[in-house]
Amino acid sequence: MTHDELQDLIHPYVDGELDIVNTRELEKHLADCPECRALENRVRILSAGLQQSGAAHHAPARLRRSVRRALRKEAQESGSRLWIPLAVAACAVVLVGLAIVRGPVSRRDIADELIANHVRSLLASHLVDVASSNQHTVKPWFDGKVDFAPDVPDLAAEGFPLVGGRLEYLDNRTALALVYDRHKHPINLFVLPGSGGDESPATSKRRGYNLVHWRRGGLDYWAVSDLNSLELQQFGQHFTR
Amino acid sequence: MIQFRRSSRLTEFEARILAHLDAAYSLARFLMRNEHDAEDVVQEATLRAFRFYEGFRGENSRAWFLRVVRNTAYTALKRMSHREQEVEFDEELHTAEDASAVPAIRMDQELDRQAVREAIEELPPEFREVVALRELEGCAYKEIADIASVPVGTVMSRLARARRQLYSILAAKFPERTNT
Numbered sequence: 001m002t003h004d005e006l007q008d009l010i011h012p013y014v015d016g017e018l019d020i021v022n023t024r025e026l027e028k029h030l031a032d033c034p035e036c037r038a039l040e041n042r043v044r045i046l047s048a049g050l051q052q053s054g055a056a057h058h059a060p061a062r063l064r065r066s067v068r069r070a071l072r073k074e075a076q077e078s079g080s081r082l083w084i085p086l087a088v089a090a091c092a093v094v095l096v097g098l099a100i101v102r103g104p105v106s107r108r109d110i111a112d113e114l115i116a117n118h119v120r121s122l123l124a125s126h127l128v129d130v131a132s133s134n135q136h137t138v139k140p141w142f143d144g145k146v147d148f149a150p151d152v153p154d155l156a157a158e159g160f161p162l163v164g165g166r167l168e169y170l171d172n173r174t175a176l177a178l179v180y181d182r183h184k185h186p187i188n189l190f191v192l193p194g195s196g197g198d199e200s201p202a203t204s205k206r207r208g209y210n211l212v213h214w215r216r217g218g219l220d221y222w223a224v225s226d227l228n229s230l231e232l233q234q235f236g237q238h239f240t241r
Numbered sequence: 242m243i244q245f246r247r248s249s250r251l252t253e254f255e256a257r258i259l260a261h262l263d264a265a266y267s268l269a270r271f272l273m274r275n276e277h278d279a280e281d282v283v284q285e286a287t288l289r290a291f292r293f294y295e296g297f298r299g300e301n302s303r304a305w306f307l308r309v310v311r312n313t314a315y316t317a318l319k320r321m322s323h324r325e326q327e328v329e330f331d332e333e334l335h336t337a338e339d340a341s342a343v344p345a346i347r348m349d350q351e352l353d354r355q356a357v358r359e360a361i362e363e364l365p366p367e368f369r370e371v372v373a374l375r376e377l378e379g380c381a382y383k384e385i386a387d388i389a390s391v392p393v394g395t396v397m398s399r400l401a402r403a404r405r406q407l408y409s410i411l412a413a414k415f416p417e418r419t420n421t
Contacts, residue, residue: 011401015375017382046408050376055357059266063280067262067287068255074288075251183383183393228300 001025007036014043019184110171110222111206117168118188118209118224121177127186128164128179138165138178146174150191150219151239155180158238160187180235185227187235194220201236203229212236254294257302258287264303264378265310271373272314274362278321286313304380304387311370311388318366352411360410368403375400 006029012018013026030037121127130141139152145167154162163179168190175192199215210232212223221239225232265286270279290309297305361372370389374380382400386393 008398008401011404012382012397015382015400017397042408043404046404046411047376049352050357050372050407051379053352053357054354055361056263056373056377057267057270057279057358059262059283060276060280063266063283064259064262066280067259067284070284070288071251071254071291074291 001029003029003033003036006033007039010036010040010043014040014047017184019181111204111211113170114188114190114211114222114224115206115209117170117177117190121166121179121188122186127166129166131164133162133164135162138162141165142167142176146176148191148193148219150176150178150221151216152178153239155235155238158234160235160238182225182227182231182235185225187223187225187227187232189239190222190224192220193218201233201240203233203236205229214240216240250294254291258290258294258306261303261306262287265306267377268307268370268373269310269314271358271361271369272311272318272366278317282314282317283310286310289313301384301387304384307374307388308390315366356411356414360407360414363410364403364406367399368406371396371400372403372407 006026009018009022009026013023018026030040130138132138133156135152135154139149142149142165152162152165156162160180160182163181163186165176165178168175168177170190170192173192175190178189178191180187180189194215195218196215198217199213201212201214204211204213209224209226210229212229212232212235214221214236221236223232223235223239227235262283266279266283269282269286270276273279273282286306286309290306293309361369364372367389371385374385374388375382380388382393382396385396385400389396391399
């Protein structure tokens with residue numbers, strides 16, 4: 001990267017929004033470039049000064065009162081046609097309830113285990129055993145370590161670059177996790193042998209994390225991330241394409 | 242029963258959305274640049290948000306509400322620009338070619354609150370909003386991108402340019418804070 005390109009990265013760097021690879025490159029450059037160091041310093045000073053200035057405005061009390069008054073009036077007027085969305089919502093609740101009661105109990109248990117593993121992988125900075133964005137490096141690495149061979153597609157073009165893979169222990173057996181990245185949000189994709197026919201990606205939410213599950217070729221795939229559910233669902237769709 | 246349902250929807254809306262009323266007002270205030278218009282925008286945006294609330298699936302209530310506020314403010318700004326032509330920000334005037342030509346801001350004393358507000362108000366609206374959201378509300382780039390409906394890369398470049406201008410304005414406005 002050129003000096004100018006690196007200089008553009010100083011703002012996201014100061015804001016803690018730069019990914020690890022670019023951070024390393026920028027830090028190397030900062031060590032050698034007094035001009036960029038000076039800019040970094042200015043951005044930090046300005047940003048800290050603004051944050052401490054208390055310049056944010058606060059809603060006046062009269063606005064708070066008038067907003068509440070207007071809302072109550074609006075709620076009364078729309079009350080008569082309120083039953084339609086409520087009825088829809090009630091049906092949805094019943095359906096979801098049925099799905100939970102009838103769905104396999106083990107699937108709910110494993111969701112907790114998956115999230116725990118996802119969090120642990122981030123806390124311990126033990127995200128990957130084999131770090132590579134190359135599918136032909138990651139896939140063979142698992143040979144002989146697990147007794148199944150998952151898909152490891154290259155999704156960099158779709159905006160989900162591969163970071164690597166690691167071994168996992170899930171549901172009382174050896175499993176593996178592939179790690180993909182989306183705008184600095186790591187996605188752990190857990191793979192373990194399952195039973196039953198193929199299932200297309202389905203989204204769920206647990207303790208603030210989003211999960212997408214699908215089954216393919218006798219393997220269960222679980223994508224876990226703090227990424228929003230829409231993008232995680234897209235990830236599942238690209239993966240199964 | 243109807244009464245109960247109605248009030249519970251309102252209660253939920255008040256708890257989840259009105260919790261961000263300060264952030265909403267601050268954004269509107271920086272975009273509109275006066276109290277009266279900011280209050281009108283927030284009032285209108287809150288009612289719109291309440292009407293669309295059924296469609297909100299609950300990812301990030303702050304970003305969702307601020308997006309409604311932001312769009313309402315831009316509509317109001319556009320309406321007003323028909324009446325009075327807004328003075329365009331002169332980037333040349335405030336941005337020195339060479340960053341080192343701009344005197345440094347000394348930060349051994351706190352930046353005066355009113356001075357910061359006035360400096361932000363000199364920026365064009367797209368820059369006012371990134372500064373208000375990032376520096377004053379502490380929003381992540383992704384959140385700002387959602388609120389302003391632009392890609393994260395645009396947020397990044399706008400923020401960089403906004404900060405450069407703001408730095409020049411603060412340094413030029415308050416020479417007692419600068420050392421050359």
